[in-house]
Amino acid sequence: MSAAAWSAIQLTLQLSTLTTLCLLLLATPLAWWLSQTRSRWRAPVSALVTLPLVLPPTVLGFYLLVILGPEGPLGRLTEALGWGLLSFSFPGLLLGSVIYSLPFAVQPIARAFESMGRRPLEVAATLRARPLDAFFSVTLPLARPGLVTAAILSFAHTVGEFGVVLMIGGNIPGRTQVVSTQIYGHVEAMEYAQAHTLAAGMLAFSFLMLLPLYLIKRRSDGVMP
Amino acid sequence: MSKLFLSLICALALGVCAHAAEVTVAVAANFAAPMQQIARAFAQDTGHQAVVSLGATGSFYAQIRNGAPFHVFLSADDETPQRLEREGLAVSGSRFTYALGQLVLWSPQPGRVDDRGEVLRTGAFPRLAIANPRLAPYGQAAMQVLDRMGVTAQWQPRLVVGENIAQAYQFVATGNASLGFVALSQVLVDGRMDVHISGRLREGSAWIVPPSLHEPIRQDAVLLSRGQGNPAATALLAYLRGDKARAVIRAHGYSLGAGVGS
């Protein structure tokens, strides 16, 4: 495979891995709040979290582009802070990917928290565990299957991402060209051999990365009676 | 104009000796194949690197408006570069037509399309594919041809509209539409055409539409504001009008009429 292809693969894997990690960090407290709260904000926030699913990816990408651009609120903020523009850069792709896959991360984790019920935490409290302690020593271990599912979905979804990445990233080789947009370029240029190789390679890579996650999940599922 | 000509000379003269710069080019996806070739030759001949981004013209417009880091833009139409010029996002006076699209009525079935397009008057096929006339100049041209031939009414209910010329081609290539208006560059053998012979089609049958039947499908290039002062950008634009590039462009089924690229 050409250097350009390796560069795109590397970028894709970096993006997917970082997006997954960011999503786990972001979605877990959010899912926790959604599963525990009785506030009237619960429904609107849930709906908001699901919104990225509703918009076509190119449309989502377009609006993110405007927001992150020099005329948009976030763009103006980042420029004022001296960070330049997030669009057409890797951090911009990361932001777009996190928003795009947010519902896939939040839902499984929130379900896992809900199905656990309040009992384990009450037990932990009667055993002198402070709330934060209980969260890490009881809630998270019991929610592991949900966390793994969230990781799997986020990773896979980001690997396959096209419209959002194309819009925010501009498909610039070496900077924002991921495998999906590179394959698109090959197809447009009628370079089918390269397209096939890249597609097959990416499928193989993704399979190898997802397999261990599913094996972990199977073990976790076995723990629950 | 003379200023531009002067900078062209300087760029050409200094191109090889000057410190190699990089130019980021936004290229309409349908021009992908020729552009890859031109970029390679460009790098060899001038030492400058052209970083090519492929995408849709409409998307590029939105991106350029929102701060995209492109220096040069090769559009699939002439309208978009004009608009960018008007909005101050492109350097005025830098716009030129780098290629003229050649429309072709094509079917993968041999013998289906005659070489004079009579099939449009007589054919009773269920579906005819075109690109979206609202979005793609090839689509506009296709509609103009139907109007000129007076057969719009009979084909209107049977039109299958692709979002762009690539999708129109896919409809025909997969047999979902029996025939369709596509770009010549899409149906040549290996995407190339021998300049001296009228070209062998990859497969099937086709009618190469005479340009007189529609408005020219102008594909314009323009220097974007961000590219101003970038020697590689200026060099690329000049290179596109050079003989080597023109040969590649023609070989891929685009035409270069008089006054184009000069």
Add this chain to the structure above:
Amino acid sequence: MSDRLQPDPGLHLQLSLQRADFGLSVDLRLPGRGITVLFGPSGSGKTTLLRCVAGLEPAARGQVRVLGEAWQDDAAGVCLPAWRRDLGYVFQEPSLFEHLDVRRNLDFGIRRAGKPGAAQALAEAVALLGIGHLMDRRIGQLSGGESQRVAIARALATRPRLLLLDEPLSAIDPARRGEVLPWLERLRDELHIPMLYVTHAVGELARLADHLVVLEAGQVRTEGPADALLVDQSLAVLAGIEAGTLVSAEVAERDADGQRLRVQFEGGSLWLPDEGQALGARIWLRVLPLGRAATDPAPRAGAASAPAHSPR
């Protein structure tokens, strides 16, 4: 006994809790030692009261004072969260942590309570409940009775000042309840931790209670020493149980095959199932009338119910 010489601060529970369909309102002073049984039909508020004492009901109002320590005192603006209350809680369903094995479940509270002599306390609890052979098992491999014994040991391992038990036997297969009940009696006999024990089963009440609180619809109907309530007809009726008669007896003889023992009381003797009582020990028999026989005009006493607890 030395603890008799010190005044007993006991438990002062003055609680009210309002829900849509239910209201709890109690004002109780309970002894600071032995087992106090909270008794009543389902829906009477027994579990709610227990949870309020534990600090698991944030909407509870009032006072909770345990052995001189204020866990909640609305007037003084004190309300300790559950994890700061020095208690042990055994839930109705065995609520062991499924992601930890038995040993780690037991360790969970110890590490966080941070009390001296923790290892000792754990060893005693394990011995007291006979779970030493289960230490490395996974939770899914335990029977209901074993799970509850582990849960009790886990609650005890933190050396709490008060042990709360919410119908610990009701989720266990009736045939297996006998596994756990004797251990609870041992707890009462060997530990000096006061216990609040919720149940609606008379049998458990009879065997375990030192003190009795009868609840109905969120209010206290009656409370007092269990012995008195069990024999006083009028009080017993309030509790919804049959008073029966308590008869004092002595363990006279043990059968050779170890299955039965003979108790001698004034007027006769009976053979009863051997539950390990020592020869010569004095026990109470609770005798309930079973009903009239078809041909016999006078009511006859039926066989004694399971042996009542020993008098102190």
